[in-house]
Amino acid sequence: SQQAGVDIIRRSIEEPLRQISGNAGFEGSIVVDKILSNKSSTFGFNALTEQYEDLIEAGVIDPAKVARCALQNAASVASLMLTTETLIAEKPKKDAPAAPDMGGMGGMGGMGGMM
Structure with missing residues (x-):
């Protein structure tokens, strides 16, 4: 649906921030929420100072080419997902059951010298 595409774009726009904050040792979702709750666009x-601040005043400027490429790639992936009728993904693997207990093994005597 169209809303799914919008959600993909929104999430992909946030992803660089999630990655940068994660690399700095912070929880990306918390950082994104804190920034989105602030009305200032700057x-x-x-991540260098581990502070929330006005990034323009701090001299942190994202090169336009990097931001443009990230948006173009996100839009391209979202477009492919919206126009493709089928998606292929790996089926999640279920954990193998634990080995059954070793019943009927007796006392396991005669194993001297094992210490």
Whole structure:
């Protein structure tokens, strides 16, 4: 659906921030929420100083080419997902059951010298 595409774009726009904050040792979702709750368009997370601040005043400027490429790639993937009728993904693997207990093994005597 169209809403799914919008959700994909929104999430992909947040992904660089999640990655940067994760690399700095912070929980990406918390950082994103804190930034989105601030109304300033220049408020952000400075991973170098580990501070939330006005990034323009702090001299943290994202090169336009990097931001443009990230948006183009996100839009391309979202477009493919919206126009493709079938998606192929790996089926999640279920954990193998634990080995059954070793009943009927007796006392296991005669194993001297094992210490």
